[in-house]
Amino acid sequence: MTAPEEPRNAEIPAPAALAEEPPFAAAPAVPAPVPAPKRLTRSRNDKMLGGVCGGLAEYFGVDPTWVRIAFVVSVVFPGPQLLIYLLLWLVIPQD
Template sequence: MDTKRLYRSRTNRIICGVCGGVGEYFGVDPTIIRLLLILFACTGSGIVAYFIAAVIMPDQPA
């Protein structure tokens, strides 16, 4: 059974690879995830959530 895991992307990486990894997990273009993050960051808590995800999410295996 192949389970789907959430990883930070190694190929779609701009800062830490969180948006690229979320985009790959859901099958969505990472640019859309980045735009949503920018809108969420305007509330102030989006930046904190991004860096928490960068610490918690493991890197994609090689």
């Protein structure tokens, strides 16, 4: 008679690295910093009249020249552009 064979799984040793580590990694104790919210303000440094175009450009991350050009082009068309600019000049706080 032949001797019974041992199971093959018993012959494979467990890796040492897996036996020492927990099944899950611990989460970091310090939460990630929260960035400050963006605020729409009139620009003190980059202004021609009231700083509205400079503030809008800073808020949206574009060059203030492009915002000014867009405003001048929009004034050519009928509408309340100047009134909106004056209203924004009064409502938007200065930085």
